[in-house]
Amino acid sequence: MKMVIELAHIDEELIPILEKVSDPEIPVLSILEMGVVRSAKVSGKEVQVKITPTYSGCPAMDVIGDDIKTALNKAGYSTKVQLVLSPAWTTDWITEKGRKALEDYGIAPPLEPDADKEALLGNKRIVKCTNCGSTQTQLVSQFGSTACKALFKCEDCQEPFDYFKCLK
Amino acid sequence: MNENLYKYILGIADNCLVLGQRLGELCGHGPSLETDIACTNISLDLFGQVRSYYQYAAQVADDGRSEDDIAMLRREREYVNVLLVEQPNTDFAYTITRQYLFDAYHLLFLNELQHSNDETLSAIAKKAIKEVSYHERFSSDWLKRLGDGTEESHRRAQDALNTLWAYTDELFHQTEADQAMIEEGIGVDTMKLKEIYNNQVSELLKEATLEIPESKWFQKGGKEGIHTEHLGYLLADLQYMQRTYPNMEW
Numbered sequence: 001m002k003m004v005i006e007l008a009h010i011d012e013e014l015i016p017i018l019e020k021v022s023d024p025e026i027p028v029l030s031i032l033e034m035g036v037v038r039s040a041k042v043s044g045k046e047v048q049v050k051i052t053p054t055y056s057g058c059p060a061m062d063v064i065g066d067d068i069k070t071a072l073n074k075a076g077y078s079t080k081v082q083l084v085l086s087p088a089w090t091t092d093w094i095t096e097k098g099r100k101a102l103e104d105y106g107i108a109p110p111l112e113p114d115a116d117k118e119a120l121l122g123n124k125r126i127v128k129c130t131n132c133g134s135t136q137t138q139l140v141s142q143f144g145s146t147a148c149k150a151l152f153k154c155e156d157c158q159e160p161f162d163y164f165k166c167l168k
Numbered sequence: 169m170n171e172n173l174y175k176y177i178l179g180i181a182d183n184c185l186v187l188g189q190r191l192g193e194l195c196g197h198g199p200s201l202e203t204d205i206a207c208t209n210i211s212l213d214l215f216g217q218v219r220s221y222y223q224y225a226a227q228v229a230d231d232g233r234s235e236d237d238i239a240m241l242r243r244e245r246e247y248v249n250v251l252l253v254e255q256p257n258t259d260f261a262y263t264i265t266r267q268y269l270f271d272a273y274h275l276l277f278l279n280e281l282q283h284s285n286d287e288t289l290s291a292i293a294k295k296a297i298k299e300v301s302y303h304e305r306f307s308s309d310w311l312k313r314l315g316d317g318t319e320e321s322h323r324r325a326q327d328a329l330n331t332l333w334a335y336t337d338e339l340f341h342q343t344e345a346d347q348a349m350i351e352e353g354i355g356v357d358t359m360k361l362k363e364i365y366n367n368q369v370s371e372l373l374k375e376a377t378l379e380i381p382e383s384k385w386f387q388k389g390g391k392e393g394i395h396t397e398h399l400g401y402l403l404a405d406l407q408y409m410q411r412t413y414p415n416m417e418w
Contacts, residue, residue: 147213
């Protein structure tokens with residue numbers, strides 16, 4: 001977490017506030033753990049926040065922008081939120097804590113690129129079921145409930161679950 | 169304003185808008201729940217990318233028009249997408265073949281565009297490559313399954329290819345604006361991509377047991393605003409709300 005925040009230039013006094021803003025589609029995950037906040041700078045009572053989308057068409061970005069403004073305004077700051085595209089978001093920016101939160105929520109966290117490719121082509125059974133932990137899982141579709149996820153099902157416990165696709 | 173840059177951005181953006189709209193038409197109409205969701209997810213990615221392009225185009229044009237105005241309020245002849253992406257959804261084999269023929273090009277194109285001198289275009293490309301890699305994986309995978317599937321799916325995929333192949337050459341045509349942008353190091357020299365594209369596609373089609381039609385005659389015109397009859401209907405659908413209730417907002 002610490003490393004990611006340093007990488008993202010977020011002023012320390014803003015962390016407790018931003019930590020409470022979550023991804024509307026994955027409510028267990030704070031936007032800091034998700035890595036979408038690239039910078040947050042205070043000057044006086046004004047805050048400049050830069051966020052980056054996970055996927056270009058991610059409909060959650062508008063809501064995230066609004067939620068950031070609301071949270072910071074409540075804490076007495078006036079806020080400007082800017083959307084930046086470069087450098088492009090990568091699943092590497094999801095923190096360890098974030099990956100754990102995803103898994104607990106029922107979304108298998110992203111694998112490394114090579115493993116991800118094998119999994120999404122259905123060549124290897126390596127994505128772990130978030131319900132029972134079995135790797136006897138099968139790809140149902142490369143695109144799931146949102147742009148960032150693929151759909152899997154477990155052949156042991158028969159439960160379907162989402163897999164967060166690797167993006168590098 | 170930089171007229172050539174504006175036109176160049178639209179040349180990229182309109183492909184994403186029109187194909188995104190085509191795929192969006194499948195929402196609730198896909199052959200299965202999974203493919204329905206996949207097609208609309210790809211549509212969403214393309215719409216996301218297109219917003220970035222149109223925002224940039226609005227900034228370059230600097231004439232008071234917003235990204236929405238540019239997307240929604242031009243006339244048919246002012247859209248400069250390639251003819252391939254406006255072809256209608258007939259059956260799933262057709263949708264997938266159209267998708268693969270575009271994805272293979274799109275990926276090669278973005279790989280070059282990320283090295284553009286233009287910072288904004290380079291940033292959009294870097295972001296989009298990641299998404300389009302998934303699109304290409306999806307469409308190539310399905311084309312193999314359909315081509316090398318049952319007799320029926322093979323026949324449909326081959327029929328689709330026989331019709332759609334004639335639209336592939338236009339992907340590499342260059343307008344005056346394209347050439348001006350290539351000279352400035354902003355645009356992608358698509359002529360250099362043609363051979364790579366043909367090789368890649370041939371290889372995939374071989375795996376899919378499909379054959380490239382022998383005809384050497386190709387369709388063109390989209391990049392100059394001369395479209396097939398299908399685009400007008402698509403735009404009528406796309407623009408209906410803005411034309412009927414100008415300036416409406418959700």
